[in-house]
Amino acid sequence: MIDVKNVTKRFGEGQAAVTALGDVSLTIPEGSFFTLLGPSGCGKTTLLRLIAGFELPTEGEIALDGESIGHLAPNNRPVNTVFQNYALFPHMSVARNVGFGLEMLKRPKAEIDSTINEMLDLVQLGEFATRRVDQLSGGQQQRVALARALAPRPKVLLLDEPLSALDLKLRKGMQSELKRLQHETGITFVFVTHDQGEALAMSDQIAVMSAGAIRQVGTPEEIYTAPQSRFVADFIGDTNIVNATLLGFDGDAAKIKFGEGTPLTVHAASTSLSPGPVHVALRPETIHVVDERAETALLRGEVVDSTYFGAGSQMLVRLEDGVSVHVQVSTPRPVGSRVGLECDTSMLHVLED
Numbered sequence: 001m002i003d004v005k006n007v008t009k010r011f012g013e014g015q016a017a018v019t020a021l022g023d024v025s026l027t028i029p030e031g032s033f034f035t036l037l038g039p040s041g042c043g044k045t046t047l048l049r050l051i052a053g054f055e056l057p058t059e060g061e062i063a064l065d066g067e068s069i070g071h072l073a074p075n076n077r078p079v080n081t082v083f084q085n086y087a088l089f090p091h092m093s094v095a096r097n098v099g100f101g102l103e104m105l106k107r108p109k110a111e112i113d114s115t116i117n118e119m120l121d122l123v124q125l126g127e128f129a130t131r132r133v134d135q136l137s138g139g140q141q142q143r144v145a146l147a148r149a150l151a152p153r154p155k156v157l158l159l160d161e162p163l164s165a166l167d168l169k170l171r172k173g174m175q176s177e178l179k180r181l182q183h184e185t186g187i188t189f190v191f192v193t194h195d196q197g198e199a200l201a202m203s204d205q206i207a208v209m210s211a212g213a214i215r216q217v218g219t220p221e222e223i224y225t226a227p228q229s230r231f232v233a234d235f236i237g238d239t240n241i242v243n244a245t246l247l248g249f250d251g252d253a254a255k256i257k258f259g260e261g262t263p264l265t266v267h268a269a270s271t272s273l274s275p276g277p278v279h280v281a282l283r284p285e286t287i288h289v290v291d292e293r294a295e296t297a298l299l300r301g302e303v304v305d306s307t308y309f310g311a312g313s314q315m316l317v318r319l320e321d322g323v324s325v326h327v328q329v330s331t332p333r334p335v336g337s338r339v340g341l342e343c344d345t346s347m348l349h350v351l352e353d
């Protein structure tokens, strides 16, 4: 288990100082596939480099299995990193690249050889052992980098956008491959990405970050279906955010209404929200288009655009308050027509701002 406790990281001094991380606390469970997700510059790489020991925190500490690792140099931490550019030795064979870390650790030759074979089998590169790395494809080089990082059997593997150099098809393949490797080895993977699809597809847990802070931690399903804030709802997928009035709470359930509509009981990110104007997240795939006069319509508006995307169409509906909502449909209504929008209220979610 990795415990990040109240970690602040500032670069530079005085007026020019940049706070890359501000009082971040986080627990990464042992043996999990844990993803740090957020836009460029939010501090993901900085957090990874602090865990690796390439940077030291300005304040706070990082513990592994209950023991602070702050005093340990990077090579003495039971942690290994796979970098974005792989950092392989191009002129060396695949086998030597994989065994390099073990040679540095002065492990016996027989142990190094058997680990190399085991690791190459694990990443399905057994037949490439003697090939020079510069004679491999990008995807194969990625596997060598993984095998090399896994060879010393670290407790934690840090992966900094390791798939970003691959084309889309290879990326998808490597996503399943990485998940398989994590399951088979049981090593804790801390994976950095700004790609929400990748994060949802691969992770046991995701920490969504923005501007040096952790905004939400949860399983992919929790993050997708119950985003806490407008930022998380916006960042994960194609969410509509609509205006509503919060009337109050009944236990954990929020009572809201859209415009002058009837009160609805829905989920909320927090029960400490005050009654009044709020924002509600509404996933495009959970909305059904009905007749404008239908009593079941929760929202009403006019179709202002419609885009065909193969599996269906995406309609843009402008609501009476001017907010536009995306809706996925198999048969779009004509632009200019008035429609009602119906939605399972259990899929509505009041956000914190």
Ligand SMILES: Nc1ncnc2c1ncn2[C@@H]1O[C@H](COP(=O)(O)OP(=O)(O)OP(=O)(O)O)[C@@H](O)[C@H]1O
Binding pocket: 011, 012, 018, 019, 020, 038, 039, 040, 041, 042, 043, 044, 045, 046, 047, 194
């Ligand atoms: N060595 C450094 N000196 C000064 N500022 C830095 C340094 N390293 C990072 N920063 C700043 O800290 C902030 C966080 O950077 P970081 O690289 O952690 O972001 P990131 O989320 O990994 O971004 P990306 O997805 O673009 O890699 C940024 O504002 C960055 O400019």
